[in-house]
Amino acid sequence: MAENRINAGRLVLLEGATAFSNIAAGMMVATCSDTNAIYSYSRETTGLTTGGSMGVRFLGVLDQDVSAGQITFPIWTEGVFRFQLEPLSTAVVTVGTPVFVATSGGGQMVIAGSGPAAPLVSGTLALGTVVSLGGSGTAGNWLDVKINPGAFLWGGAAMAASTGHGNNFPPQL
Numbered sequence: 001m002a003e004n005r006i007n008a009g010r011l012v013l014l015e016g017a018t019a020f021s022n023i024a025a026g027m028m029v030a031t032c033s034d035t036n037a038i039y040s041y042s043r044e045t046t047g048l049t050t051g052g053s054m055g056v057r058f059l060g061v062l063d064q065d066v067s068a069g070q071i072t073f074p075i076w077t078e079g080v081f082r083f084q085l086e087p088l089s090t091a092v093v094t095v096g097t098p099v100f101v102a103t104s105g106g107g108q109m110v111i112a113g114s115g116p117a118a119p120l121v122s123g124t125l126a127l128g129t130v131v132s133l134g135g136s137g138t139a140g141n142w143l144d145v146k147i148n149p150g151a152f153l154w155g156g157a158a159m160a161a162s163t164g165h166g167n168n169f170p171p172q173l
Contacts, residue, residue, distance in 0.1 A: 003025070003026055004026040004061075004081050004082040004083065004108075005026070005061070005076065005079055005080075005081055006079070006080040006081060006082055006144050007079055007080045008079060009076050009077070009078035009079020009080070009147075010076065010077045010078035010079070011063060011074050011075070011076055011077075012060075012074065012075060012077055013072060013073070013074050014038070014059070014072070014073055014074070014075050015071070015072045016036060016071065017031065017036045017037070017038045017071065018036055018037055018038065018069060018070070018071050019037075019038050019066040019067065019068055019069060019070045019071075019073065020032075020037045020038060020039050020068065021039070021040070021068045022065070022066065022067050022068050023038075023039075023040050023062055023065070023066050023107070024062070024065050025062050025063060025064050025065050026061060026062065026081070026108070027040050027041070027061065027062050027107035027108060028040070028041035028042075028058065028060070028061055028083075028101075028107040028108075028127065028147075029041055029058075029059050029060065029061070029062055029075060029107065030054075030057040030058050030059055031057055031059060031151070032057070038059070038066075038073075040107035041057070041058055041059075041101055041107045041127075042101060042102055042103070042104060042107050042109070054101055054124050054125075055100070055101070055124045055125025055126065055127060055150040056125055056150035056151065057150065057151070058101070058125075058127045058147075058149045058150045058151060059075055059077070059149055059151050060075040060076050060077040060078075060147065060149050060151075061075060061076045061079070061081050061147065062074075062075055062076075063075060063076055076147070077147075077149055077151075078147065079146070079147060080131055080144050080145065080146050080147075081144070081145055081147060082142050082143070082144050082145075083099075083108060083109060083110045083142065083143055083145055084108060084109050084110070084141070084142055084143075085109070085110060085111070085112060085141050085142070085143055086102040086103060086104065086109040086110065086111050088102075088103055088111065089111045089112060089113060091112065091113025092113070093112045093113050093130055093133060093141075093143060094130070094133075095130055095131060095132065095133070096129055096130060097112045097113050097129065097130045098112065098113075098126035098128075098129055098130075099111070099112045099126055099127055099128050099129060099130060099143065099145050100112065100124055100126055100127060101124065101127060110127070110143060110145065112130060112143060125150045126148070127145070127147060127148065127149070127150070128145040128146050128147040128148045129145065129146055129148070130143050130144070130145060131144050131145065131146050132144040
């Protein structure tokens with residue numbers, strides 16, 4: 001079970017996708033463009049791009065450890081999860097601040113706020129918002145984040161209008 005889960009949410013069984021590598025429970029995961037491979041969600045992950053489309057690749061948070069090649073696994077697509085604020089984050093974070101994918105951390109760290117480092121790429125969708133925080137809301141502290149996976153927008157008119165990619169699965173970005 002994802003130990004960083006703070007409250008209940010929506011748990012779904014992801015089928016027909018393949019874990020690209022071993023990924024621990026509690027990590028954020030994403031899909032790569034034009035494949036059914038699932039990766040840990042951070043910009044250091046090979047297979048994900050650094051473009052503004054990164055936010056729409058976010059699927060949710062793993063509930064269980066997965067092994068490379070595993071094809072069925074549960075992920076949380078709604079809920080509140082505790083993540084660490086990346087050291088590169090320069091803004092002081094408050095409740096309601098949008099949270100973005102981090103440069104590093106393998107799917108455990110986030111960047112928040114509107115400082116020079118967030119979002120790391122202009123146009124990236126936020127993966128959620130801060131609902132509570134530990135410490136002073138500065139780099140290295142923990143944040144409780146209500147996730148809002150960009151994957152929910154794949155079939156929407158808003159995504160088609162903004163990216164040109166409407167009902168594609170996986171998204172061709």
